[in-house]
Amino acid sequence: MNILGINAYHGNASAAILCDGQLIAAVEEERFNRVKYAAGFPSAAIRYCLKEAGLTPSEIHHVAVPRNPYARLATKLWYALRMPSFARERAKVLVKFTGIPEALAGVFDWDPKKLLAKFHRVEHHQAHLASSYFVSPFENAALLSADGLGDFASSMWGTGTGNRMRIDGCVAFPHSLGLFYSAVTQYLGFLKFGDEYKIMGLAAYGEPTQLDAMREIVSFDPRSRANGFRLALEYFTHHRSGPEMSWAEADKTPTLGKLFSEEMGKKLGAPARAPEAALEQRHRDLASALQARLEEVYLGMLRKLAAQTHSKSVCLAGGVAFNCVANGKIFDATPFEDCLLYTSGRLLTRQDLKIPEIFAQATGLVPAYPQAYNYSSYAHVRIARLPMQGLGLRKVLEWAYPGWDEAFDWSLLLERESFFVLVSSATATLLFLLLRAYLGWYADQRLKIPRFHFREHLIRAAATFFSTPEIER
Numbered sequence: 001m002n003i004l005g006i007n008a009y010h011g012n013a014s015a016a017i018l019c020d021g022q023l024i025a026a027v028e029e030e031r032f033n034r035v036k037y038a039a040g041f042p043s044a045a046i047r048y049c050l051k052e053a054g055l056t057p058s059e060i061h062h063v064a065v066p067r068n069p070y071a072r073l074a075t076k077l078w079y080a081l082r083m084p085s086f087a088r089e090r091a092k093v094l095v096k097f098t099g100i101p102e103a104l105a106g107v108f109d110w111d112p113k114k115l116l117a118k119f120h121r122v123e124h125h126q127a128h129l130a131s132s133y134f135v136s137p138f139e140n141a142a143l144l145s146a147d148g149l150g151d152f153a154s155s156m157w158g159t160g161t162g163n164r165m166r167i168d169g170c171v172a173f174p175h176s177l178g179l180f181y182s183a184v185t186q187y188l189g190f191l192k193f194g195d196e197y198k199i200m201g202l203a204a205y206g207e208p209t210q211l212d213a214m215r216e217i218v219s220f221d222p223r224s225r226a227n228g229f230r231l232a233l234e235y236f237t238h239h240r241s242g243p244e245m246s247w248a249e250a251d252k253t254p255t256l257g258k259l260f261s262e263e264m265g266k267k268l269g270a271p272a273r274a275p276e277a278a279l280e281q282r283h284r285d286l287a288s289a290l291q292a293r294l295e296e297v298y299l300g301m302l303r304k305l306a307a308q309t310h311s312k313s314v315c316l317a318g319g320v321a322f323n324c325v326a327n328g329k330i331f332d333a334t335p336f337e338d339c340l341l342y343t344s345g346r347l348l349t350r351q352d353l354k355i356p357e358i359f360a361q362a363t364g365l366v367p368a369y370p371q372a373y374n375y376s377s378y379a380h381v382r383i384a385r386l387p388m389q390g391l392g393l394r395k396v397l398e399w400a401y402p403g404w405d406e407a408f409d410w411s412l413l414l415e416r417e418s419f420f421v422l423v424s425s426a427t428a429t430l431l432f433l434l435l436r437a438y439l440g441w442y443a444d445q446r447l448k449i450p451r452f453h454f455r456e457h458l459i460r461a462a463a464t465f466f467s468t469p470e471i472e473r
């Protein structure tokens with residue numbers, strides 16, 4: 001069975017192909033048209049996927065699209081009445097979605113009637129969760145998707161068991177962690193689509209002095225059983241006018257309209273920073289507070305999810321789950337022991353690398369990786385491989401403490417980085433001693449200059465001090 005997945009008319013337009021359950025190719029359109037975060041219809045990505053799989057369009061059995069216009073229909077209709085201009089914009093995008101079979105046939109200059117594939121609309125966050133869980137090695141896992149907005153929801157969580165996902169809850173529009181982060185990113189003068197990662201980096205240079213203000217902007221109760229959060233909407237505009245987005249054209253980077261209101265400036269004590277204005281310490285502090293609040297809510301949601309699902313593994317997806325600073329704290333801040341982030345890769349632990357298959361798979365991704373360097377001979381240099389093998393010292397140690405080699409975790413001392421430091425510092429010491437000995441010999445034998453021999457003077461002084469003076473008669 002051949003399944004084609006298409007992410008179209010959305011940031012990071014892309015395509016993926018699965019043949020009989022195996023992922024053959026997955027690629028973003030921006031790799032072909034060199035437009036960052038390219039939206040529109042991923043024609044080149046689809047052509048590439050089919051070429052890689054060796055398929056013609058008529059051999060595709062199913063096409064999945066990560067958007068379902070019927071999901072949260074009541075909420076969508078309610079906001080459509082309140083925001084007619086936004087509703088008109090979204091309606092245009094939905095019309096484009098209904099034309100996906102024609103657009104797909106157009107990629108290959110085919111007649112749409114010749115396409116035999118069945119088209120499926122998958123709700124946005126369910127598609128996110130599936131993209132993470134169904135490629136994970138877990139039989140059972142907690143699932144969390146968090147992003148700006150998709151199908152009028154911003155977060156979704158549940159459980160994955162076997163080949164099934166159970167959805168336990170979601171946070172619907174207008175409350176969104178992703179839009180909160182984007183709004184403060186814009187307030188800090190970073191207006192381009194996808195600039196959030198710069199603010200995550202900037203946060204490291206500040207102190208979260210405005211954390212209390214951030215807590216008022218996003219409320220989250222870590223003690224309640226409810227997994228969601230709420231935005232204080234007076235600081236935002238997207239619930240009044242709708243988030244203004246443009247991502248219909250493939251040759252343009254998407255744009256996002258202004259998300260924060262004037263109240264945000266009043267709350268944070270200063271007007272928004274203009275993109276060309278200098279970055280001051282208060283901007284760094286604000287970025288730090290934003291990142292700290294995101295971590296409180298994101299890690300808090302994960303803690304609740306761990307308690308609800310009793311699972312040790314978690315699969316994450318969505319734009320918020322790309323915040324690698326927050327992800328780096330998951331193992332310390334939550335009971336989860338295994339984590340899979342999107343399809344971009346698995347966080348490998350030292351224990352994982354000890355398994356030869358996983359090690360081979362991981363190093364197989366590194367171009368021209370020398371196959372002779374396996375885990376035991378390269379990532380961990382064992383004491384048995386050191387030159388002391390041939391020396392008598394090893395035999396003495398064996399005699400004095402049988403099994404000493406296995407009893408110690410030498411890996412900490414002898415990992416390749418620290419082993420390099422060890423060898424280079426030993427070499428530097430040896431060179432210094434050789435130079436010192438040569439200079440001493442040169443001064444004594446050639447120049448015949450009297451030298452101050454500290455060690456000899458010290459011994460003589462000590463001997464004189466402790467000896468009884470002889471009194472000559």
Ligand SMILES: [Fe+2]
Pocket residue numbers: 124128147148149150318319
């Ligand atoms: Fe999304």
